[in-house]
Amino acid sequence: MLKALTGAIFLSSSEALNFQSKGDDLTMIEIFPAKRIITMDQGNPHADAVAVLDGRILGAGSLEAMKSLGPHRVNDQFIDQVLMPGFVEGHCHVSEGAFWAYTYTGFFPRSDPQGNLWQGCSSLEAVVDRLKQADLSKQVISAWGFDPIYFKDQSRMTRHDLDRVSTTLCVGVMHASGHIMNVNTLALDRAGLMRKGIEHPGIVLDHEGLPSGELRGPDAMTMVGRFVGFDREAMAGDEAAMWRFASLCVRAGVTTATDLANLLPDDAVNMMLRVTASDRYPVRIVAMRRFQAISPAALIERALELKAKSSDRLRLGAIKAFADGSIQGFSARLRWPGYYNGMPNGLWYTAPEQLTALYVGALANGLQVHTHTNGDEAIDLALRCLEQALRKQAASDHRFVLQHCQMGDEAQFRKMKALGMAVNLFPNHHFYWGDQHRSITLGPHRAARMNACASALRAGLMMGIHSDAPVTPLGPLFTAWAAVNRLTASGVVLGQTECIGVDEALYAITLGAAQTLHLDQEIGSIAVGKHADFVVLDQDPYEIPAKDLNQLSVCATVQAGRVFASA
Amino acid sequence: MIVDILAGYLGAGKTSYINRILSHADDLWHSGSRQRLAILVNDFGEINIDRQRIVAQQGQMIDIAGGCICCTFGSDLVEGLQTVLARSAEFDRLMIECSGVALPGAVKGTVRLCMPDAVIKTTALIHLLRIEQQLDDQYIGDTVRLQLQQADAWLGTHADLIAGEAAETAFLDLIGKRLKRLLASKRVIELSLNKHRYHQHELSNPKPKWRSFMVEQRNVSSLDALKQRFMQWQHSNQDPERESQGKSRLERVKGYLLQGVDDYYWVEWANGRLKIEATPLIKSSDELGLVVIELLL
Numbered sequence: 001m002l003k004a005l006t007g008a009i010f011l012s013s014s015e016a017l018n019f020q021s022k023g024d025d026l027t028m029i030e031i032f033p034a035k036r037i038i039t040m041d042q043g044n045p046h047a048d049a050v051a052v053l054d055g056r057i058l059g060a061g062s063l064e065a066m067k068s069l070g071p072h073r074v075n076d077q078f079i080d081q082v083l084m085p086g087f088v089e090g091h092c093h094v095s096e097g098a099f100w101a102y103t104y105t106g107f108f109p110r111s112d113p114q115g116n117l118w119q120g121c122s123s124l125e126a127v128v129d130r131l132k133q134a135d136l137s138k139q140v141i142s143a144w145g146f147d148p149i150y151f152k153d154q155s156r157m158t159r160h161d162l163d164r165v166s167t168t169l170c171v172g173v174m175h176a177s178g179h180i181m182n183v184n185t186l187a188l189d190r191a192g193l194m195r196k197g198i199e200h201p202g203i204v205l206d207h208e209g210l211p212s213g214e215l216r217g218p219d220a221m222t223m224v225g226r227f228v229g230f231d232r233e234a235m236a237g238d239e240a241a242m243w244r245f246a247s248l249c250v251r252a253g254v255t256t257a258t259d260l261a262n263l264l265p266d267d268a269v270n271m272m273l274r275v276t277a278s279d280r281y282p283v284r285i286v287a288m289r290r291f292q293a294i295s296p297a298a299l300i301e302r303a304l305e306l307k308a309k310s311s312d313r314l315r316l317g318a319i320k321a322f323a324d325g326s327i328q329g330f331s332a333r334l335r336w337p338g339y340y341n342g343m344p345n346g347l348w349y350t351a352p353e354q355l356t357a358l359y360v361g362a363l364a365n366g367l368q369v370h371t372h373t374n375g376d377e378a379i380d381l382a383l384r385c386l387e388q389a390l391r392k393q394a395a396s397d398h399r400f401v402l403q404h405c406q407m408g409d410e411a412q413f414r415k416m417k418a419l420g421m422a423v424n425l426f427p428n429h430h431f432y433w434g435d436q437h438r439s440i441t442l443g444p445h446r447a448a449r450m451n452a453c454a455s456a457l458r459a460g461l462m463m464g465i466h467s468d469a470p471v472t473p474l475g476p477l478f479t480a481w482a483a484v485n486r487l488t489a490s491g492v493v494l495g496q497t498e499c500i501g502v503d504e505a506l507y508a509i510t511l512g513a514a515q516t517l518h519l520d521q522e523i524g525s526i527a528v529g530k531h532a533d534f535v536v537l538d539q540d541p542y543e544i545p546a547k548d549l550n551q552l553s554v555c556a557t558v559q560a561g562r563v564f565a566s567a
Numbered sequence: 568m569i570v571d572i573l574a575g576y577l578g579a580g581k582t583s584y585i586n587r588i589l590s591h592a593d594d595l596w597h598s599g600s601r602q603r604l605a606i607l608v609n610d611f612g613e614i615n616i617d618r619q620r621i622v623a624q625q626g627q628m629i630d631i632a633g634g635c636i637c638c639t640f641g642s643d644l645v646e647g648l649q650t651v652l653a654r655s656a657e658f659d660r661l662m663i664e665c666s667g668v669a670l671p672g673a674v675k676g677t678v679r680l681c682m683p684d685a686v687i688k689t690t691a692l693i694h695l696l697r698i699e700q701q702l703d704d705q706y707i708g709d710t711v712r713l714q715l716q717q718a719d720a721w722l723g724t725h726a727d728l729i730a731g732e733a734a735e736t737a738f739l740d741l742i743g744k745r746l747k748r749l750l751a752s753k754r755v756i757e758l759s760l761n762k763h764r765y766h767q768h769e770l771s772n773p774k775p776k777w778r779s780f781m782v783e784q785r786n787v788s789s790l791d792a793l794k795q796r797f798m799q800w801q802h803s804n805q806d807p808e809r810e811s812q813g814k815s816r817l818e819r820v821k822g823y824l825l826q827g828v829d830d831y832y833w834v835e836w837a838n839g840r841l842k843i844e845a846t847p848l849i850k851s852s853d854e855l856g857l858v859v860i861e862l863l864l
Contacts, residue, residue, distance in 0.1 A: 197683075200676045219677040222645035232646065293641025295612030333706075348710055351577040351667040381706045 029053050029072035033063050036540050037083040039526035040511045052532040055560035060526050081555055082540045085525050086255025086533030087476035088513035090424045091403050091466035094259040097245030098237045099144045099470045103134050106145030106176055110473050113247035123151055131165040140170045142229035147176040157182045159213030172228025179329045181221045183213050183228055191224040242275045249283045251566045252475045253535035253554040256523055259287040261320045276313035282564040284313045286517050288320040296354055300361040318368045322349035324378035327441050328433050332375035340443035352385055359389035368518055369400050376407040383415050401516045406450050413459035422462035422516045425451040427482035428472040434488030448495030453483045464513030480505035481550035502546050534558040568685045570661045572674050575692030576701055576711050577667030580724035582613045585664055603634040605658040607647050609666050610639050648681045668710055672717035691718035694725050715749045720757035722773050739860050742779055743821035747858045755780045777860050784855040787824055797841055815861035822857035823849050
């Protein structure tokens with residue numbers, strides 16, 4: 001098992017979470033008064049206090065009204081703070097927790113599960129320096145988040161840079177995109193790649209004809225991954241990663257999070273059931289089985305089996321399929337006129353007939369399918385497949401979701417609405433890659449309509465917005481900020497007309513995201529009968545300028561009535 | 568080590584092909600070919616392995632009577648290859664079934680990376696009755712084209728759905744007309760037709776029956792020279808311009824040629840007869856050039 005490799009030591013148990021046990025009679029009503037409670041319940045939008053019984057919401061309203069509900073005790077620890085429904089992250093991966101076992105080398109500052117802020121590495125030297133500080137007594141040096149596209153000098157990292165970190169240990173640095181990795185000479189040697197004559201698009205060669213140490217795409221990365229700590233087993237996550245992920249969720253105000261593309265073998269499911277069953281585990285996890293290495297029929301059978309194993313804090317049964325790849329990796333499928341810089345069109349990840357077969361089976365069995373689509377052609381295809389499937393197998397409120405759906409246009413959103421679909425858009429992309437989308441992948445016009453939240457809402461779609469953590473940091477408030485302001489890293493507003501209001505963005509990270517998971521009966525708003533899942537904020541998001549939405553602090557979360565402090 | 572990569576769109580017949588090989592694994596071993604096989608498949612879903620013939624199963628790997636091993640790789644080909652290569656002493660030939668949307672060139676590159684010394688051949692399976700519709704499909708057309716373009720050999724399948732000799736004619740005509748532009752210049756594609764009538768020893772290595780290549784417009788000095796080349800070829804069963812290629816019979820030629828400024832000709836060779844006729848303006852210069860199909864002797 002891989003242990004923490006960085007200077008920071010991570011606790012691999014519930015001790016990592018600041019869980020405040022009540023020790024009181026659970027049958028007594030607990031009342032949380034707050035400076036303001038934003039409920040997202042349109043019939044009762046604001047309250048002064050919320051009453052909780054058995055982990056569920058008994059009422060929200062005036063303090064007096066809550067007190068009249070029965071024997072109670074008042075917990076006034078949030079009296080000067082603002083409560084909202086706990087945030088719902090509809091598209092992320094628990095592997096964010098696994099990555100924090102490695103050294104963070106990203107360009108942007110990022111908080112680790114302990115709340116320590118890691119400064120960004122803004123040059124190759126900064127990355128090398130940070131890696132030199134990594135614990136050299138370990139067997140390998142692994143790092144992640146590397147983001148050289150923002151470096152002032154455009155020099156590319158080579159194995160020689162990483163040889164300065166170590167020549168006796170293997171060194172591997174994963175890029176922020178997750179699609180490229182840099183390694184040192186020793187790692188290449190171990191993988192049998194330190195030779196001339198290699199011709200592979202994923203292996204970048206130097207002027208001597210030897211691998212430069214830059215590896216692109218899954219094939220080249222897998223060749224070397226196991227020598228630098230990035231093998232599949234490590235990334236699949238373990239208990240420690242689950243707990244680290246939980247800490248990140250509490251700090252981000254998330255009380256329900258997804259694990260969107262897990263292969264979910266029995267061992268992993270049993271581990272996740274065990275970990276989430278702990279009364280100190282602060283998040284409800286919705287884990288989806290990835291459509292890979294299995295026929296559609298076998299997957300339906302497996303998903304039904306998984307669904308039956310669901311617990312309150314581990315929801316199973318949904319399916320994740322892939323239509324295409326990523327825009328910045330040029331593997332997304334685009335309609336005319338294709339990539340702005342002339343790159344050839346991307347790749348299909350699943351044959352349409354198989355996607356249709358999966359949809360038919362899922363519709364017949366009441367299973368929800370989430371389909372990864374980035375390019376507009378991939379969206380078209382997914383819509384066609386679902387339309388064909390619905391002709392064979394009519395179903396109501398199937399609520400299939402297009403995930404990312406980054407290039408979705410108005411016509412496609414209307415079609416999605418007509419087919420009974422929901423959408424989960426990816427506004428964080430505007431900030432992290434928006435400048436690249438403008439200048440390289442899509443050009444200014446199509447970049448401006450990426451993650452068109454306003455159009456999706458106008459079409460009447462149920463809409464969530466997401467971080468895809470670890471691709472971008474877990475943080476619904478940041479995601480809401482990105483949807484409201486649409487700023488790129490260089491400060492350009494990417495498509496003013498697609499900006500949404502603060503209210504719409506907050507809805508998208510609570511009830512909107514809950515709708516995409518088919519959980520809006522249970523979570524997403526503060527209403528009687530729902531789970532007592534809250535986020536506690538230091539300020540009222542409606543009282544601060546919209547451009548500061550990402551500056552709000554999460555003080556704590558409450559999940560099923562249990563309080564988890566974020567500091 | 569010899570590696571066969573089977574590509575082709577969903578439904579082309581890759582799994583059926585693998586299943587036929589698996590059902591003959593014992594015979595293969597005893598028939599004198601003495602080739603021990605390892606097979607990498609996407610998933611076991613449609614693979615027919617008689618339970619009684621499973622010698623051992625561990626995780627993604629199944630050992631089958633007759634010395635054959637079968638392993639699934641999902642979408643992680645490198646991991647699958649590494650798993651199989653850990654037992655490389657136990658087999659002589661590796662067969663890889665690509666997913667229906669995989670590009671054989673990319674798969675070949677990856678296999679080459681893991682196995683620098685292997686002899687690698689990519690074969691694209693072509694569903695004779697569906698290929699035209701697939702090539703025209705708005706979404707998957709370009710993927711199917713790339714699959715064919717990148718393969719070293721084409722294997723026509725589902726020929727049993729077309730009666731008798733008509734299947735051969737259909738296959739060759741398909742290549743002459745529709746698949747013409749997928750023959751990149753100077754490439755020779757091996758062609759074979761799966762009629763489900765294999766001799767056992769051929770199972771792991773579909774023997775090419777024909778080969779196909781393009782004669783570019785610029786390589787034709789005159790119609791007379793062309794006519795002479797074909798006549799000589801017919802007479803000696805040897806293409807005078809490709810003497811190193813061994814004996815073969817000229818089977819089919821189809822295509823347009825431009826002579827002078829704007830004289831277009833349709834050139835066709837079938838059943839030992841050459842037809843050259845003037846034709847009106849063609850749609851684009853892309854249509855120029857001849858597809859030649861030869862029968863290997």
